[in-house]
Amino acid sequence: MALLSLRRRRVVASPPPALHVPARPPLEPPAQLLRRLEFRVVRRLDGFLFGDYRGLFYGPSLxxxxxxxxxxxxxxxxxxxxxxxxxxxxxxxxxxEERELTAWLVIDTSPSMNFGTRRVLKRELAREFAGVASLVITRHGDKIGAITFGPGSGMAPPRGGRAQALAVMNLLSRGARGGPDASTQPTDLASALTAVERTLRRRSLVFVVSDFLETAPPGAGGWTGALGRLAQRHDVVAVRVSDPAERALPDVGGVRMRDPETGEELWLDTSDPGVRAAHARLVGERDMALKRALQSAQVDLLDLGTERDPVGPLLRFAAVRRGRRR
Structure with missing residues (x-):
């Protein structure tokens, strides 16, 4: 996580006792999740869009x-x-415009996605978005496929129908079972995007769902070039999932931080204003670097936060893309 990039001179000298980590809630079963999303999210979107589902995701003609x-x-x-x-x-x-749309979900299942301090964990928010996208696209006869990268990576070839939406949810459920104590694998977004570019033969709508937290900033790790090559042939949307605690370091005293992708641990004095200011600068720099990388690749950004459901951000995103098409 980004917190580990702070200077070690701020580490607490005498760490407090180990923090109690609550048990992680069980994953919502895929079929139950789809029913909940269809009732609480997709119907609300239909009410705003009046059935114009392509206005929600569909960008430039293909x-x-x-x-x-x-x-x-x-x-x-x-x-x-x-x-x-x-x-x-x-x-x-x-x-x-093509009569039939083929969409792909490229979803990050790395250990950093097993984090959240609000309504849901980031991995659960990614599953919610994938469920909404699958329901919206397949209910109108189009096809959707999914590729996951990280522990438990896999692929669901593109198909149509509600059964395919359930297949995508099952794939994500398998990829999300690794917890903080599972294998520590740094996010390799560049390799994932390169593999997707080689896999996709037909021009498609591609959602890259990730927290975009890598050890290397955008550009240094090589994923910017891979994203640009992918966007040359496909309509690509970056879906960033984040948590408020990642954007603003809370003042909770001495806290033990653990990078879920490397296993590295350190203690931070979050009550120190200098630590919080350094973290704020780091977050700002990473945000600017990400936005520059996406603008360079001509890729749209959809921001989702764990503190709210995805309806509001999806409607704002749809308004921007529909306005661009006009």
Whole structure:
């Protein structure tokens, strides 16, 4: 976690007694989770979108129809630089929508996702988003597949129907059973994105669901380039799941911190204003680096927090993408 990047001069000299760690709640069964999401989330989204489900996730059209000259108001990202270079005049790519949409969920199941201090853990929030996306997409006849990376990684090939939504939930349930004491594997987002790029043959809508907390910042670990290559061929959305305690270090005195992906431990005096200020700077720097990396790859960001259900963020995200299509 990001907390481990703080300087060790702030570590408490005499650590207090070991903290009591409450038992982790059992995972909600996949079928029960789907029923809850359909009743509490998907129906609410339908009420706002009036059945226009493609307005929720669907971004730019995916099939190239023609290339035409640039007109004022056209998106810069649609400029075809090869045709522009040959003709000497700006040309843009014109798309038509596919009748059938194929979507993929690329979901982080690394140990850092087993963290949460509010409504749910990050891994559970990722499952909720995957369930909503699967229900929304498959109920209209389109296909969705899933790939997980981290302990218990696996794949569910793209199919349609409610049975496929349940298959995606079962895959995520298997990938989320590792706890804090399970194998410690650092998140390797670059390798995961490269594997996805090699796997996907048809142009698709791809959701990369992760907390995007790596030991190396964006760019240094190489995943920025892999994301850019993936976004060149597919419509990619980065879904970041986070917890308020990761964004703002609470003032709770001396606390033992453990990196779930390396096993490294240290004590921090969270009542020290200098420690909290250093953490705030680190979080700000990582946020800026992530946003720059996504903007460079022309990838949209959907932010989800463990303190609230995903309805509000999904509606705001849909409004942005629908406005862009207009």
């Amino acid at each position: 099939d190239l129809a023609e290339v035409r000259e640039y007109q004022p108001g056209d998106e810069v990202r649609r400029i075809d630089w090869n045709v522009t270079a040959r003709s000497g005049r700006l040309h843009v790519r014109q798309y038509r």
